[in-house]
Amino acid sequence: MPTESSISLTPLFLLFAFAFGCIVGSFLNVVVWRLPRGESLSHPPSHCPNCGHAIRAWENVPILSWLALRGRCSACSQRISWRYPLGEFSLGLLYAALAWNVWRNQLPLALLPGFFWLTASLLAAAQIDLKHRIIPDKLNYAGMLVALLLSLLLPGSRLLSQELPPSMRAGIITDAALDWLAALCAKTSPWNWRFEALLDLLLGLLLAAACLLIFHSLGKLLLRFRAESRQAIGLGDVKCIAMIGAFLGADAGIYILLGAASLGFIAGTLQIILSRKKTGFFSELPFAPFLALPAIFWLIKGNWLYFIYQAIMK
Numbered sequence: 001m002p003t004e005s006s007i008s009l010t011p012l013f014l015l016f017a018f019a020f021g022c023i024v025g026s027f028l029n030v031v032v033w034r035l036p037r038g039e040s041l042s043h044p045p046s047h048c049p050n051c052g053h054a055i056r057a058w059e060n061v062p063i064l065s066w067l068a069l070r071g072r073c074s075a076c077s078q079r080i081s082w083r084y085p086l087g088e089f090s091l092g093l094l095y096a097a098l099a100w101n102v103w104r105n106q107l108p109l110a111l112l113p114g115f116f117w118l119t120a121s122l123l124a125a126a127q128i129d130l131k132h133r134i135i136p137d138k139l140n141y142a143g144m145l146v147a148l149l150l151s152l153l154l155p156g157s158r159l160l161s162q163e164l165p166p167s168m169r170a171g172i173i174t175d176a177a178l179d180w181l182a183a184l185c186a187k188t189s190p191w192n193w194r195f196e197a198l199l200d201l202l203l204g205l206l207l208a209a210a211c212l213l214i215f216h217s218l219g220k221l222l223l224r225f226r227a228e229s230r231q232a233i234g235l236g237d238v239k240c241i242a243m244i245g246a247f248l249g250a251d252a253g254i255y256i257l258l259g260a261a262s263l264g265f266i267a268g269t270l271q272i273i274l275s276r277k278k279t280g281f282f283s284e285l286p287f288a289p290f291l292a293l294p295a296i297f298w299l300i301k302g303n304w305l306y307f308i309y310q311a312i313m314k
């Protein structure tokens, strides 16, 4: 049970997470604009795209500056889109929700860096995919690298090593594979948490990617059969689920992929019904938002399938 002091600290903890999310969200706006255009993230510094006015520090405070400037550039009065403060506010709320999940379930704080990074990456991937129909490799590879560093440096950063609430516990594949490997390696090499974390990461990355790669190949084959050059599932999507698997392990990766496929199927069906055109499933749909939704849901609440199962069994 949370102690009295931890209860009084909670609002401060959540507020801190919210503020941190707003700051990261402000940087994410830059990432979403510049990364797909191949521009540097640091140079040139933020400026008004209309008049080139360099944004001063007080004009760069998340949400507040936009409100103070009433959504206009202080030099040329050009409108600044409401999407910027909305992006900052959204990530602030998500970070507060992540912090809430960790606090409520008494999970170690070491989980938060990975949760924060993955959520920000997925929010950026979803926005870029919606607009440009790509997921930049840099985003996916950076995520995999962070997952690797966390696995090697921070023992508590992986779900594997935690006492999890039932909704976040889904380790049939990971448990079986790691038990088998532990038995296999018992005689030859020392079995420590770093080794286990690394295997959990690799298993998650490879299994989740392999599952989506099958869809990617099937889609390609089907579309070639119909003499179409477009792709059903892009390789960017495969790398994105690989990144999710790297952070969360094989079981979460596969459940999240299942959720994404279900959402994609529903959206594809709706698209065909509403547009009345002969378009295939996933044809014009960006897949990253469908991956982001169940993944972020997992981080905040747990396995979506668990809740459906609970609702049916009631």
Ligand SMILES: [Zn+2]
Pocket: 048, 049, 050, 051, 052, 053, 073, 074, 075, 076, 077, 078
């Ligand atoms: Zn301006």
